[in-house]
Amino acid sequence: MPATIVDIKEKTGLSLATISKYLNGGNVLPENKVKIEAAIKELHYEVNELARGLVTNKTNTVGILVFSIESPFTGMILHHVGEALRKKGYGMLIVDSCDDEQIEARNVKYLISKKVDGIIVLPVASRGDFLSPAQNAKIPIVLLDRSLSDIQYDCVRIDNRKSTYNAMKELINRNHKKIAVIASEREYTGRERFNGFMEAMRDAGLEVPADYQIRGTHSIATGYNGMKKLMALKDRPTGVFMSNYEITLGAMLSMNEAGFRCPDDISLLGFDDQLFFHLLQPQVYMVEQPMKALGERAVELLIGRMNGIIDEDPIEIALGTRLQEGNSIKTL
Template identity: 30%
Template sequence: MKTVTMADVAQHANVSKSTVSQYLNKRFDYMGEETKKRIEEAIKELGYRPNILARSLKQKSTTTIGVIVANILHSFSTQVIRAIEDMCHESDFHTIVCNADDDPIKEKKYIEMLRAKQVDGIILLPTGDNKDLYNDMLKEKYPIVFVDRTVPGVNIPSMLLDNEKAAGLGVQHLINKGYKQIGVITNVIRNVTPRMERLNGYKKTLQLNGIPIKEEYIKSLEVSKIKDGLREMLSLENPPEAILAGNDLTLIEILKYVKEKNLSIPADLAIIGIDDVSFASFYEPGLTIVAQPAFEIGNKAAEHLLNKIQKRAIPEERLVYRFEPKLIIRESC
């Protein structure tokens, strides 16, 4: 079938090509209602579809950004994606979402694919292992923003939680409730920012309260091994009375173990999780959570990237943007 062109639409509607172009770009300032109606009807009757590639080459923009998350299973990732998509929709930008599975090779392939598709910029939750690639984009002044993590030696703006403070809020609440034997479990993903900072916040808060750090109370494990690690911890001669779950996936595995062993929360084990989960308020008992403002972080990342793409001034530009955690107290401790 012959491809329907803008010229065909213009001829069918008895207007010029420039008028059709103005209609497609929503420039209606000097366009009468009758003209708009004729163009709309011509587009429908002919089945015209704008040539997005041709338009992007002319405008030097695809009005599309890429979003590469480290692990789409995290509730934080899905909330950030939603916030980015909302912000982009308001600005008539599209999003392509990729899941890197915390795999540097997969991340590199996605970056190369997105750039081959000429997306205007990328929001990345980085693995941290593609420093040369990150710095190459920085040298080229390619619009890119990090979320959730920083990468030493890479000066790309990053939006992330105050992770030390988040862990500190959780541990301090447990201490205030009378607990002194407090463990922490995180899932192991090399030395990524949230994991390292949350462990530091846990340790610092114990030290500030004069409570010794016990290495046997600290575990960083693959998600599939978390239940085994908790069983080992609770089998110690002096097991922890309370646990800080380093993120949402860790919390879910801890709750699975608690259910399997018929443990009572908080009588047998007090629990606080970092990262909000959708079921925290109606789980029995309600789960005390240190939440991070995922939507605010996603909005800020999208706003920052769009400002870069559209070469707008960025107010108070800096390398790292920290967001405040919030302790939501319920019955689990």
């Protein structure tokens, strides 16, 4: 039903080859150019990218595999990734893993069958097996935000451990001794931030009793329940580090509900700045990621691989972070 190049051929009397040449920016006689353009307009012709992709073996599309499209973090990063890709002439095929490894594995095969030219992954799983179909298909892959524990792929992320380590000084230098942590343990970032926390504590000569170490998932529930447990302790911590946006949100909800005040009752240090945190009183100290740079670097790296310009072993890029200061930490 929709117009094809053959319709253009019949309308103009030119050959398929000439029309194709025009469509791809080749040189065509001015008079023919006019004819073709008129026919395109008249017939509402749009190139069929399926057919084009079939012969060129390129789709100009990058697959984006996100752990959850619902998270505000994802939204921001997608915005920057999308913009960077658009500037380079690529579209993106986003697939949502809904925080589910099964779905994630299926999604990889989906992207392969859609013949994407490359894949950017914000993974759910922490092991890389699920990516091997793409690797077999020789599709370039770049991890974003989260690294994997077994196989090394190109990866663009922040230095989670160091960022946490440095941010912890805000609590430590204000004489907090009893500091708890609520961290996700299912993904890379949560584990790294947890490790950064523990290192900071160790180097400061501070103990972290087992009930100060709350591990859970990347979720509001983990923050909510974790903080609840901490508040119920006989020997309560004076400060708490929370490893991501959702956990920070949940923990604060739970404090609000219980009538605990920050920083009077408990001092807080969180991760992943989002504008609305600025609304809160007190304003929370947050580690802020360079979203735009993350997206751009990932795209740059991926395109380098796709064009074969970059051809070395896997590269791991760890960007620095900024600490958004607040007044959520009391000096003891």
